[in-house]
Amino acid sequence: MTAQSTPLSGRPRPRLSAARRLRNLLMGVLIALSTVVVVAPLLLIFFYLLREGLGAMNLEFFTRTPAPEGETGGGLLNAILGSLQMLAMASVLGVGVGVAGGIFLAEYPRHPLMPTVRMLSDVLAGIPAIVMGLVAYGLIVLQFGFSGLAGAVALGFLMIPIVVRTTEEVLKLVPVTVREAGLSLGLPQWLVILRIVLPAAAGGIITGVMLALARVAGEAAPLLFTAFGNPLVNLDPTKPMSALPLEIYRGATSAYDENQRLAKAGALLLILIIFATSLLARRASRRR
Amino acid sequence: MSTPLLSAQNVSIYYGDKQAVRDVNLTVQRGTVNALIGPSGCGKTTFLRAINRMHDLTPGARVTGRIVLDGEDVYGPGVDPVTMRRRVGMVFQKPNPFPTMSVFDNVVSGLKLAGVRDRARLMDVAERSLRGAALWDEVKDRLKTPATGLSGGQQQRLCIARALAVEPELLLMDEPTSALDPASTARIEDLMTGLKQVTTILIVTHNMHQAARVSDTTSFFLNGDLVEHGATDQVFTSPRDERTEAYVTGRFG
Numbered sequence: 001m002t003a004q005s006t007p008l009s010g011r012p013r014p015r016l017s018a019a020r021r022l023r024n025l026l027m028g029v030l031i032a033l034s035t036v037v038v039v040a041p042l043l044l045i046f047f048y049l050l051r052e053g054l055g056a057m058n059l060e061f062f063t064r065t066p067a068p069e070g071e072t073g074g075g076l077l078n079a080i081l082g083s084l085q086m087l088a089m090a091s092v093l094g095v096g097v098g099v100a101g102g103i104f105l106a107e108y109p110r111h112p113l114m115p116t117v118r119m120l121s122d123v124l125a126g127i128p129a130i131v132m133g134l135v136a137y138g139l140i141v142l143q144f145g146f147s148g149l150a151g152a153v154a155l156g157f158l159m160i161p162i163v164v165r166t167t168e169e170v171l172k173l174v175p176v177t178v179r180e181a182g183l184s185l186g187l188p189q190w191l192v193i194l195r196i197v198l199p200a201a202a203g204g205i206i207t208g209v210m211l212a213l214a215r216v217a218g219e220a221a222p223l224l225f226t227a228f229g230n231p232l233v234n235l236d237p238t239k240p241m242s243a244l245p246l247e248i249y250r251g252a253t254s255a256y257d258e259n260q261r262l263a264k265a266g267a268l269l270l271i272l273i274i275f276a277t278s279l280l281a282r283r284a285s286r287r288r
Numbered sequence: 289m290s291t292p293l294l295s296a297q298n299v300s301i302y303y304g305d306k307q308a309v310r311d312v313n314l315t316v317q318r319g320t321v322n323a324l325i326g327p328s329g330c331g332k333t334t335f336l337r338a339i340n341r342m343h344d345l346t347p348g349a350r351v352t353g354r355i356v357l358d359g360e361d362v363y364g365p366g367v368d369p370v371t372m373r374r375r376v377g378m379v380f381q382k383p384n385p386f387p388t389m390s391v392f393d394n395v396v397s398g399l400k401l402a403g404v405r406d407r408a409r410l411m412d413v414a415e416r417s418l419r420g421a422a423l424w425d426e427v428k429d430r431l432k433t434p435a436t437g438l439s440g441g442q443q444q445r446l447c448i449a450r451a452l453a454v455e456p457e458l459l460l461m462d463e464p465t466s467a468l469d470p471a472s473t474a475r476i477e478d479l480m481t482g483l484k485q486v487t488t489i490l491i492v493t494h495n496m497h498q499a500a501r502v503s504d505t506t507s508f509f510l511n512g513d514l515v516e517h518g519a520t521d522q523v524f525t526s527p528r529d530e531r532t533e534a535y536v537t538g539r540f541g
């Protein structure tokens with residue numbers, strides 16, 4: 001502020017710009033420092049996992065299931081396939097309900113149910129992951145036993161509020177005049193939303209879905225008593241299923257070095273997947 | 289004269305408690321271009337949007353009086369706003385093509401999204417509408433390219449073509465050239481005379497020369513009142529109201 005107002009008061013310029021340069025320098029250093037503070041933990045995690053896990057990330061890691069306790073070798077194929085299946089199933093729930101909820105909040109702000117839906121979505125966003133697992137346990141596991149499907153339901157519920165929020169936000173960015181142009185053609189509102197507004201917001205919605213996926217991919221708590229885990233490859237969603245976070249949890253708490261090694265490689269893979277998903281999400285949103 | 293295409297009877301429009309248009313009576317004959325002029329904030333857009341029931345979507349907006357389109361009360365009981373809007377086209381101040389659609393899909397969107405699948409018919413409608421909007425020659429080789437790749441003036445003519453494609457009885461245009469350069473503006477003004485063959489036009493404009501050049505009748509609004517309505521020649525050369533005279537001669541507004 002002072003740097004801006006002083007030229008008007010007619011003080012000599014050189015002295016002023018020196019003070020300003022000093023301030024610029026100081027701020028520059030501060031900003032650089034805070035960047036380091038923010039990035040340091042991320043780098044620390046990344047390098048720790050690289051050092052500990054990269055060695056175990058060989059062909060066997062991707063093609064074999066864990067070796068029996070105490071034996072060497074083995075991989076996390078069961079967990080990789082389990083995570084992929086459950087994330088795919090969770091997306092059906094999370095995207096279906098989440099996008100519908102986001103459309104409702106953005107496009108029908110005067111609907112009498114809208115405050116209720118908004119509150120539900122906000123509450124859902126605040127529910128801890130383990131509680132979500134408990135809900136899926138009560139709803140599904142008590143009747144049908146542990147299954148990949150039950151785990152996917154828990155993850156799907158976690159995705160919903162994230163997808164709702166991003167969908168609502170990107171829909172609101174589509175100009176009102178685009179909607180009005182659709183309506184003025186004599187198209188019903190739902191058609192305008194589905195065929196004109198939604199495609200215009202698709203990039204942003206995809207971003208939201210990716211971020212939601214990245215967020216739930218690393219959840220172990222809601223899977224502990226839903227998907228439960230499985231030492232073998234399982235492609236049947238009605239049976240217990242493994243997942244990367246579950247294997248990480250079991251490996252890391254195991255007494256055997258071999259299992260610890262696998263856990264760290266699993267963690268590295270998880271981080272890489274999350275990292276890649278986030279990058280893709282950013283690219284999807286930039287392409288719009 | 290035949291029965292008018294449009295007749296507004298004692299139309300008042302409110303936003304909440306605030307009255308934006310007061311007791312307007314106006315008739316529009318078939319196959320004419322009709323200009324609405326007046327200073328900013330006098331209610332031109334508000335009046336225009338009442339005709340195709342755009343206010344239905346604005347919270348707190350209310351329309352009283354009667355608007356009759358071709359014998360049918362636009363706000364009559366049991367009248368579906370969606371069917372009503374299909375009969376009335378609208379072109380907006382800023383070009384607003386559908387961003388994810390090609391040139392072709394934009395033009396035929398009103399039909400295609402409503403379920404028309406017949407390729408030959410869509411192609412036919414697209415060509416006729418684009419010719420009607422004087423855009424065909426410029427885009428006939430790039431129908432499949434994104435509409436957002438066109439220039440601003442081309443986009444606005446595309447929006448006109450899109451409105452024409454559903455064959456509206458009445459075409460509402462809200463300052464359609466105010467975001468365009470003089471050349472694009474001239475092209476759209478040239479269009480108007482041809483468009484009279486296929487539809488009837490109600491156009492809001494701030495440009496006196498434009499109103500004088502393109503319109504058959506002119507209505508002058510001031511603070512929500514329709515001050516004067518008559519043949520364009522008469523309104524511009526021998527206005528009955530001194531406020532109209534002051535406005536058209538550029539002394540205020």
Ligand SMILES: Nc1ncnc2c1ncn2[C@@H]1O[C@H](COP(=O)(O)OP(=O)(O)OP(=O)(O)O)[C@@H](O)[C@H]1O
Nearest residue numbers: 303306308326327328329330331332333334335346
């Ligand atoms: N959605 C709205 N809510 C409340 N008041 C509004 C709304 N839209 C317009 N108004 C008010 O109604 C009056 C008429 O506005 P309108 O947009 O019809 O004017 P206009 O003649 O089209 O002006 P311009 O030439 O600047 O486009 C103005 O006082 C405006 O502030």
Ligand SMILES: [Mg+2]
Nearest residue numbers: 332333334462
């Ligand atoms: Mg206006």
